[in-house]
Amino acid sequence: MANQLLEIKDLDVYYGDVQILRSVSMHVEEGTIVAIVGANGAGKTTLLKTISGLIKSRQGEILLAGEPLHTLGPKGIVDKGVIQVPEGRRLFSSLTIYENLRLGAYIPRSRPLFNQSLEKVFTLFPILKDRQNQKAGSLSGGEQQMLAIARAVMAQPRLLMLDEPSLGLSPILVRTIFQLITTLNEHKTTILLVEQNIHQTLKIAHHAFVLRIGRIVMDGTGSELLANDNIWKDYIGARQVKG
Amino acid sequence: MHFIQALVNGILFGTTYGIAAIGLSLIFGTMRIIFLAQGTFIVFFAYVVYFLFTLLGIDPYIALVIVIPIALLLGWLMYYSIFKEAAALEDRNISLLLAVGLMYLVENIMLVAWTADPRSIVTPYTGLVFRPFEIVIPFTKLIALIIALVSTAGVYFFLKKTLIGTAVRAASEDMVSTTLMGINPNFVNAVAFAIGIGLAGISGVAFASIFPFDPGYGFTFAIKALIALALGGIGNVAGALLGGILLGVIESLASFYVGGGWADAISYGVFILVLSLRPQGITGKALKKA
Numbered sequence: 001m002a003n004q005l006l007e008i009k010d011l012d013v014y015y016g017d018v019q020i021l022r023s024v025s026m027h028v029e030e031g032t033i034v035a036i037v038g039a040n041g042a043g044k045t046t047l048l049k050t051i052s053g054l055i056k057s058r059q060g061e062i063l064l065a066g067e068p069l070h071t072l073g074p075k076g077i078v079d080k081g082v083i084q085v086p087e088g089r090r091l092f093s094s095l096t097i098y099e100n101l102r103l104g105a106y107i108p109r110s111r112p113l114f115n116q117s118l119e120k121v122f123t124l125f126p127i128l129k130d131r132q133n134q135k136a137g138s139l140s141g142g143e144q145q146m147l148a149i150a151r152a153v154m155a156q157p158r159l160l161m162l163d164e165p166s167l168g169l170s171p172i173l174v175r176t177i178f179q180l181i182t183t184l185n186e187h188k189t190t191i192l193l194v195e196q197n198i199h200q201t202l203k204i205a206h207h208a209f210v211l212r213i214g215r216i217v218m219d220g221t222g223s224e225l226l227a228n229d230n231i232w233k234d235y236i237g238a239r240q241v242k243g
Numbered sequence: 244m245h246f247i248q249a250l251v252n253g254i255l256f257g258t259t260y261g262i263a264a265i266g267l268s269l270i271f272g273t274m275r276i277i278f279l280a281q282g283t284f285i286v287f288f289a290y291v292v293y294f295l296f297t298l299l300g301i302d303p304y305i306a307l308v309i310v311i312p313i314a315l316l317l318g319w320l321m322y323y324s325i326f327k328e329a330a331a332l333e334d335r336n337i338s339l340l341l342a343v344g345l346m347y348l349v350e351n352i353m354l355v356a357w358t359a360d361p362r363s364i365v366t367p368y369t370g371l372v373f374r375p376f377e378i379v380i381p382f383t384k385l386i387a388l389i390i391a392l393v394s395t396a397g398v399y400f401f402l403k404k405t406l407i408g409t410a411v412r413a414a415s416e417d418m419v420s421t422t423l424m425g426i427n428p429n430f431v432n433a434v435a436f437a438i439g440i441g442l443a444g445i446s447g448v449a450f451a452s453i454f455p456f457d458p459g460y461g462f463t464f465a466i467k468a469l470i471a472l473a474l475g476g477i478g479n480v481a482g483a484l485l486g487g488i489l490l491g492v493i494e495s496l497a498s499f500y501v502g503g504g505w506a507d508a509i510s511y512g513v514f515i516l517v518l519s520l521r522p523q524g525i526t527g528k529a530l531k532k533a
Binding site: 052054074075078079083084086090091092093094095099102103104106107151155 | 406409410412413416417419420421422423424425426427
């Protein structure tokens with residue numbers, strides 16, 4: 001396989017005695033957008049948290065460019081450039097936008113590039129530039145999601161993981177966010193995207209994995225899965241209204 | 244005139260509660276515990292200052308130069324040696340119990356080593372008093388006020404202007420998200436502890452140069468700092484200092500108008516009143532409801 005940035009092999013993850021992920025194997029090729037889709041409770045967020053080291057796996061391997069990640073703690077994983085935008089954004093709402101961005105570039109590999117990253121982020125998100133001294137908590141939902149992504153971009157990620165970035169946003173903003181993900185990818189960022197907005201996700205994903213009750217049940221290119229009626233019926237539930 | 248004098252006394256002494264409260268506030272921010280041993284460490288550093296003065300002849304204010312680095316280092320080491328494992332647990336009670344245990348351990352070691360006899364520092368300037376507009380301002384209390392204002396400003400600028408300070412504020416808000424920035428939770432906790440104990444060192448200097456003290460005074464002092472914190476609102480440096488000043492003023496007015504014995508009862512009464520009517524403190528913004 002060509003140039004895998006992230007490889008996951010036979011991953012088993014438990015919450016206490018309950019097994020959440022069962023022998024999950026997947027991969028993310030350098031420079032692509034890879035999506036993980038599936039119903040609520042399929043284990044998508046757990047998978048991202050395990051990659052970030054917030055949850056420890058019981059079995060299996062996670063490799064970044066061939067080097068083990070699963071042996072590192074959350075800080076070690078972030079230091080390698082694997083950056084997660086968590087579900088619900090989790091901004092520092094009492095800090096200003098500028099301060100949030102500054103912490104985004106905290107790790108040693110990105111700190112020296114702060115000014116350069118800031119310029120890039122302000123080009124991508126002009127609204128953040130105008131409001132950089134405002135508290136993050138004063139932003140609207142869509143702006144907060146943009147700040148959450150911008151904060152992750154500040155880290156100069158090798159792998160950017162987005163957990164439900166369109167959650168709770170209006171249809172127009174959802175489109176903006178997906179456009180933005182495509183733009184980031186065109187700027188050479190490799191993206192692992194977890195989404196419930198399946199239609200839009202499969203349209204932009206180079207490759208996608210379908211997760212169902214902790215197992216990968218199918219994978220293929222975005223357009224293959226989009227064309228496959230079974231995935232809606234069998235694995236995800238009712239077909240979504242085209243979003 | 245008496246009213247103004249009582250007010251001035253309260254303000255002058257309240258600032259010492261205030262810096263202790265800032266220490267509590269920082270440790271609470273990242274660790275989510277009330278560090279009840281804070282007052283005992285203030286007393287401990289008062290002893291350090293006392294011995295530096297009586298044995299080596301080092302002036303209490305010069306001693307700041309020695310006490311501050313020792314206190315910062317002690318806070319840092321104390322976190323990594325005692326609190327690190329407990330801090331990783333979801334149950335905050337373990338860390339709180341450790342703080343209580345530490346308080347009694349240090350207090351009892353001080354009792355054995357240095358006895359329960361009250362100590363005080365008498366310097367050539369201990370009795371020095373200024374009388375602007377016939378208000379009595381003791382020199383040592385004035386210096387305590389200045390020390391408190393300077394340390395508050397120092398902590399404020401550290402938190403606002405430095406990257407590590409920003410990380411400490413971020414951790415006070417959301418430790419998981421802070422971890423996802425690549426910031427080690429132990430590092431921010433240790434920074435908060437170092438500054439918290441550093442402030443205990445500074446309070447110790449201010450305290451030792453004003454009042455007699457003994458090992459048992461620590462717990463009372465921690466509770467006073469807690470009241471100051473509650474009055475000012477948790478998570479707010481300037482609020483904690485103001486809370487301390489407010490407590491100082493309440494105590495001073497209470498002992499002047501009602502009688503010395505009532506000062507503590509009234510300040511605890513105000514504590515209950517404020518927390519029950521305005522749980523976010525007087526200066527604090529509304530807290531999230533459960």
